[in-house]
Amino acid sequence: xxxxxxxxxxxxxFAGTLIFLWLLLTGAAAIPNEALKQxxxxxxxxxxxxxxxxxxxxxxxxxxxxxxxxVILLNLSxxxxxxxxxxxxxxxxxxxxxxxxxxxxxxxxxxxxxxEPDTDYTRYWHGTGLMVRVCHLFTDVEGMKTVGFAAVLxxxxxxxxxLAARGHYDMVACxxxxxxxxxxxxxxxxxxxxxxxxxxFLLCPLYLILERKGDTWLTCLSVAGGVMxxxxxxxxxxxxxxxxxxxxxxxxxxREGRMGTFREGFGVVFWCVFCWxxxxxxxxxxxxxxxxxxxGENRFRLAAYWAEKRINGGLPGETPSxxxxxMLSAAAANLTVMFGGCSRVEWxxxxxxxxxxxxxxxxxPCLYSGDKRNREAGGILCLLxxxxxxxxxxxxxxxxxxxxxxxxxxxxxxxxxxxIMALTMEFxxxxx
Numbered sequence: 522x523x524x525x526x527x528x529x530x531x532x533x534x535f536a537g538t539l540i541f542l543w544l545l546l547t548g549a550a551a552i553p554n555e556a557l558k559q560x561x562x563x564x565x566x567x568x569x570x571x572x573x574x575x576x577x578x579x580x581x582x583x584x585x586x587x588x589x590x591x592v593i594l595l596n597l598s599x600x601x602x603x604x605x606x607x608x609x610x611x612x613x614x615x616x617x618x619x620x621x622x623x624x625x626x627x628x629x630x631x632x633x634x635x636x637e638p639d640t641d642y643t644r645y646w647h648g649t650g651l652m653v654r655v656c657h658l659f660t661d662v663e664g665m666k667t668v669g670f671a672a673v674l675x676x677x678x679x680x681x682x683x684l685a686a687r688g689h690y691d692m693v694a695c696x697x698x699x700x701x702x703x704x705x706x707x708x709x710x711x712x713x714x715x716x717x718x719x720x721x722f723l724l725c726p727l728y729l730i731l732e733r734k735g736d737t738w739l740t741c742l743s744v745a746g747g748v749m750x751x752x753x754x755x756x757x758x759x760x761x762x763x764x765x766x767x768x769x770x771x772x773x774x775x776r777e778g779r780m781g782t783f784r785e786g787f788g789v790v791f792w793c794v795f796c797w798x799x800x801x802x803x804x805x806x807x808x809x810x811x812x813x814x815x816x817g818e819n820r821f822r823l824a825a826y827w828a829e830k831r832i833n834g835g836l837p838g839e840t841p842s843x844x845x846x847x848m849l850s851a852a853a854a855n856l857t858v859m860f861g862g863c864s865r866v867e868w869x870x871x872x873x874x875x876x877x878x879x880x881x882x883x884x885x886p887c888l889y890s891g892d893k894r895n896r897e898a899g900g901i902l903c904l905l906x907x908x909x910x911x912x913x914x915x916x917x918x919x920x921x922x923x924x925x926x927x928x929x930x931x932x933x934x935x936x937x938x939x940x941i942m943a944l945t946m947e948f949x950x951x952x953x
Contacts, residue, residue: 522737527737530737530741531740531741531744531796531799534741534744534745535744535745535748535799535800535803538744538745538748538749538800539748539752539804539807542648542651542748542749542752543610543611545651546601546610546646546648546650546651547606547607547610548606549601549610549650549651549654549655550601550602550606550607550609550610550650550654551602551606552602552654552655552658553602554599554602554603556658557602557654557657557658558631560657560658560659560660560661561595561599561631561657561661562628562631562632563661563662564595564657564661564662564663565595565624565627565628565631565632566628567661567662567663568588568591568592568624568627569624569628571586571588571624572588573587573588573589573622573623574586574587574588574589574925575588577707577710578707579863580863580864581861581862581863582857582858582862582863582864582865582924582925582928583703583704583707583858583859583861583862583925583928584704584707584710585710585925585926586710586711587710587711587713587714587925587926588624588711589623590711590712590713590755591662591711591712591713592623592624592626592627593615593623593627593642594647594649594650594653594712594713595627595653595662595712596615596616596623596626596627596630596638597613597614597615597642597647597650598647598649598650598653598654598657599627599630599631600613600614600615600616600630600638601613601650601654602654603638608815610650611643611808611811611812611815612643612812612815612816613641613642613643613645613647613650614638614639614640614641614642614643615627615630615638615640615642616629616630616636616637616638616639616640617639617640619639641823643808643809643812643820643823644805644809644820644823644824645755645808646751646752646753646804646805646808647755648716648752648753649712649713649716649753652665652669653665653712656668662712665712666709666710666711666712666715667709669708669709669712669715669716669719670706670708670709670715672715672719673705673708673715673718673719673722676719676722676723676725676726677696677697677700677722677725679722679725679726680696680722680725680726680729680769681693681696681697683726683729683730684696684729684769684773687773687777689772689773689776691943692769692772692773692776692940692943694939695772695936695939695940695942695943696769696936698935698939699932699933699935699936699939700932702859702931702932702935703859703928703929703931703932703935704929705718705929705932708929711926713755713757713926714757714926714929716753716754716757717750717753717754717757717758717759717761717762718758718761718929719753720746720749720750720753720754720762721761721762721765721766724742724746724762724766725765725766725769727742728742728766728767728769728770729766729769729770729773732770732773732774736789736792739770739789739793740792740793740796741796743763743792743793743794743796743797743800744796744797744799744800745800746762746763746766746797746800747762747763747796747797747798747799747800747801747802747803747804748800748801748803748804749762750762750763750797750800750801751800751801751802751804751805752804756916756919756923756927757923757926757927757929758926758927758929758930758932759801759930760908760909760912760930760933761929761930761932761933762797763793763794763797764905764906764908764909764933765932765933765936767790767793767794767905768902768905768906768933768936768937768940769936769940770789771786771790771898771901771902771905771940772898772902772940772943772944774786774898775894775895775897775898775944776895776944778894780894780897780898782897783897783900783901786897786898786901787901787904790901790904790905794908805824809821809824844917847917847918847921848913848914848917850866850917850921851913851914851916851917851918851920851921851924852910852913852914852920853866853868853871854866854920854921854924854928855913855920855924855927855928855930855931856870856871856873856874856875856928856931857870857871857924858870858924858925858928859874859928859931860873860874865921865924877935877938878906878910878934878938895944895945896944896945898944899941899944899945902937902940902941902944903937903941905933905937906933906934906935906936906937906938907934908933909930909931909933909934910934912930913927
């Protein structure tokens with residue numbers, strides 16, 4: 522296939538995926554609010570006495586429920602049904618509740634017809650509103666959390682089934698151990714924690730199946746994955762959607778002798794990540810462009826303001842003022858949460874994380890004999906795992922403040938470490 526045709530193909534995948542998802546969201550916005558009102562009221566009442574951020578397991582930060590984000594999502598989803606579906610699915614607003622706060626604002630938005638939304642939140646697509654509106658036809662927010670968590674488990678089992686069918690039982694163990702390391706069961710605490718993992722494990726089987734058909738399938742799938750992530754996620758664990766599938770594909774190809782040289786294997790990974798970034802960034806640009814054209818207001822300015830906040834902003838007295846210190850503190854905070862910390866930074870967790878993510882990948886291949894190609898694959902796995910820490914450094918403010926959910930992106934470097942061990946370790950007198 523010529524370069525021009527490949528560009529056209531990937532552009533078609535981007536446009537087709539985004540238009541399809543937007544039409545689905547528009548269809549959900551067309552559902553009459555009256556049809557889901559009773560379940561929406563039940564959801565609103567369930568947040569009556571909840572704090573915006575509540576600890577669900579003692580003082581552990583890895584079990585914080587983000588009720589604030591969920592209430593806003595539900596509020597947005599309800600207001601999508603108030604007006605023209607095509608416009609409301611793009612120009613997303615919610616009622617803040619003013620002195621009553623977001624919890625009260627959501628309840629009033631659902632129960633008082635004359636309550637008008639007053640807060641612009643168009644910088645994200647809020648595609649999860651699609652599922653909120655559909656699911657509230659038959660259940661409330663608690664039922665949705667259960668359905669989402671069950672979907673993650675079922676899709677993860679599907680991924681494991683494909684690996685097991687090809688004889689890669691150790692990789693199945695690697696996958697489940699990495700999920701346990703980030704306490705995957707705690708994503709059921711909030712709606713907003715689930716979409717990235719649903720998409721991740723929805724795409725993993727497709728990557729494993731299509732990787733045997735050629736690399737173009739993988740780059741096209743990466744474009745679609747980038748679009749889906751930007752559409753449904755709100756900066757939680759977005760990197761897992763591309764990194765976990767690529768980690769598994771790299772390990773499988775190395776084990777089966779199909780990865781080629783380091784340069785060839787890295788080239789596939791590079792173009793997949795590049796295509797994912799194009800799909801991800803392009804989806805945001807499409808949203809801001811569409812809303813700006815429809816409303817006549819420049820929404821790029823507001824999006825740029827919040828992007829700067831995610832990088833350099835912070836809360837006085839909480840966020841380190843020095844950018845280098847904040848960048849390092851962001852990574853430290855996420856490692857702390859993964860190891861069950863009860864404060865923002867605990868150095869015991871940071872040290873353990875340092876030993877695992879740096880020492881294990883570096884020294885294990887030196888201690889054990891193994892196939893050279895597997896060691897080369899280990900280098901690619903290291904680079905993929907390190908991408909999560911680059912994300913923490915770039916979005917340091919966001920990663921510092923929201924470490925209680927961004928830490929789950931560490932599923933990728935944890936999986937990378939386990940896969941490196943599986944590929945490079947050989948025990949004396951025993952064949953792998």
